Amino acid sequence: MKAVVMHAFGDSGVMSVEEIKLAAPGPGQALVKVMAAGINFMDTGTRRGLGAASSLPLTPGVEGAGIVLAIGPDVSEVQVGDRVAWHYVPGSYAQQVLASVSQLVPLPNAIDFDTAASLMMQGLTASNLVHSVYAIGHGDIAFVHAAAGGVGQMLTQMIKLRGGKVIGRVSQENKVDAVIAAGADYVVIGRASQVASQVLRLTEGQRVNVVYDGTGAEGFADSVSLLDYFGTLALYGPFMDPIAPIDIFSLPRSIKLTYPSVMHYVRSREALLERSRALFAWVIEGKLKTVIGRRYSLAQAEQAHRDIESRQTSGKLIINP
Structure with missing residues (x-):
């Protein structure tokens, strides 16, 4: 064969x-x-x-x-x-x-x-992210990086199924329609490190409950800055850009960072x-x-x-x- x-x-x-x-x-x-x-x-x-x-x-x-x-x-x-x-x-x-x-x-x-x-891979990953890693509830605001990708589109649909609101990020304008079709409430365009201000304008200053990020280092600081009290930054993907060692005391208090594996x-x-x-x-x-x-x-x-x-x-x- x-x-x-x-x-x-x-x-x-x-x-x-x-x-x-x-x-x-x-x-x-x-x-x-x-x-x-x-x-x-x-x-x-x-x-x-x-x-x-x-x-x-x-x-x-x-x-x-x-x-x-x-x-x-x-x-x-x-x-x-x-x-x-x-x-x-x-x-x-x-x-x-x-x-x-x-x-x-x-x-x-x-x-x-x-x-x-x-x-199987992307669906199970997204399912675990919205059910177990951070259990999306009605009215929760989620920010999804790379929202036009396979995991991103799955995440968007599942967040909406659980009653959440979705702000998706794409890198190019030609990917916007796919994210809207998946059910996103808003879409921002730009690199992972360039969209925090756009997100906060859309939410009128309200920070988000969870950020799902499969990109890694580039958007890390902005992702953290977008989290509300008790918010969660869920990193996923085995080959994302590595994030440098973090001084935990430099981060906002009362947030959570997690890097789960679907296998677990x-x-x-x-x-x-x-x-x-x-x-x-x-x-x-x-x-x-x-x-x-x-x-x-x-x-x-x-x-x-x-x-x-x-x-x-x-x-x-x-x-x-």
């Missing part, structure tokens, strides 16, 4: 399509035909050799949806022919993937594979199933919409990484093997 393979870390040119053979599934594993693989910014960090150590050669990608082809001994969680979706399954840029069944969730027939592949919130299969079912239900009921920005073949993985690194895309990028 064909897969995107890397034999070195580096720029997008280190990826190529090769024929590889996967082992038969062992205990606790399933072999899955990949119908759609989600592209995430964290994949570019893996490609560059950042984050957790990875051995070469490797196939990037950790998210997708497909059909179970075979199961290992004593596996009962899934059966051959099941439609499934997953997150944090390495090697997803491929026609087939060998997955731990603990990371597979049943996919309802009402949800297509592309939609499922756009939900769905570390049990029960938690993963519960949160995934809630996401799928929202989609089926028409309450949550995914936006597929672009679709690529395996051979176009290099272009896909160039596109996502350009920060010019909107919505979710998908590989259809």
